[in-house]
Amino acid sequence: MAELETTKRQRAARTLTAGQRYLIRNLAERAAEWVRAGRRDDLDGVAAILGCILRLVLLAAGAYGTWWLLRRWPAILWAAVPLWCWAAIRAIPDEDEESPAATESPEAQKEQLHALVRDLIGDRPGVHLSTLLAHLQKHGQGEGWEVADLRARLPRLGIPVRRSVKVKRRVAYGVHRDDLPQSSPAEGEQQAA
Incomplete structure (x- = not known):
């Protein structure tokens, strides 16, 4: 019986791990798309990528702000961790979508x-x-x-x-x-x- 519970726990942990991989990959791809969308084709040189640089600075500021909030009020994690786990599980694609x-x-x-x-x-x-x-x-x-x-x-x-x-x-x-x-x-x- 204990072995069965361990197997269920291991499957749940693998599901959560796979979901986190999908979630992180999706977030990284969306952030990269957003940064790339800041490039202007009508300009040349550095002026063309200023939008990308600004968007990177905004992402870095957001990451720093999140880190600062968590350091200041660690109790936020009581809400953030379950939300992250829920989002990770929802990020797993359906088997039907995954393979044609x-x-x-x-x-x-x-x-x-x-x-x-x-x-x-x-x-x-x-x-x-x-x-x-x-x-x-x-x-x-x-x-x-x-x-x-x-x-x-x-x-x-x-x-x-x-x-x-x-x-x-x-x-x-x-x-x-x-x-x-x-x-x-x-x-x-x-x-x-």
């Missing part, structure tokens, strides 16, 4: 994942989960995931995970070539074409 592949059938997604893992393995004995996760995130999938998330999801998709897979003299969690199920006939046809 959600409209594909689960079997098609499963086969694509199997093909991806085979491609990443190549002629090596396996692939580390960190490498697979980096590849997924590079292509806009699995944002906010950690290796533990991938380690939990892959077995449900029919891809067994080993605790120790040795690739390039490094041992870590990964998928070993021998554990992968044989490719489907449809995949064989696609590779032959």
Whole structure:
């Protein structure tokens, strides 16, 4: 029972962490857009970027003002922290919005994942989960995931995970070539074409 509670707490902590990443990224992107909008195309040189500089100064002043308020009245954190956590959880995109592949059938997604893992393995004995996760995130999938998330999801998709897979003299969690199920006939046809 205690293990189940720990797992729930760990999932909640991972959700909050991922939400904070999304929230910080969104806030940073919006601030950067706002600063870039201060540039004037009708002027040249320093005069063209004065608006950007002014907006950066305003952002810095706002950050300093927030820091000063929190140092002066730390009780504000009793309201600020729950609001931050609420905003972080709301910042997590829905699964439907996150991947356009959600409209594909689960079997098609499963086969694509199997093909991806085979491609990443190549002629090596396996692939580390960190490498697979980096590849997924590079292509806009699995944002906010950690290796533990991938380690939990892959077995449900029919891809067994080993605790120790040795690739390039490094041992870590990964998928070993021998554990992968044989490719489907449809995949064989696609590779032959």
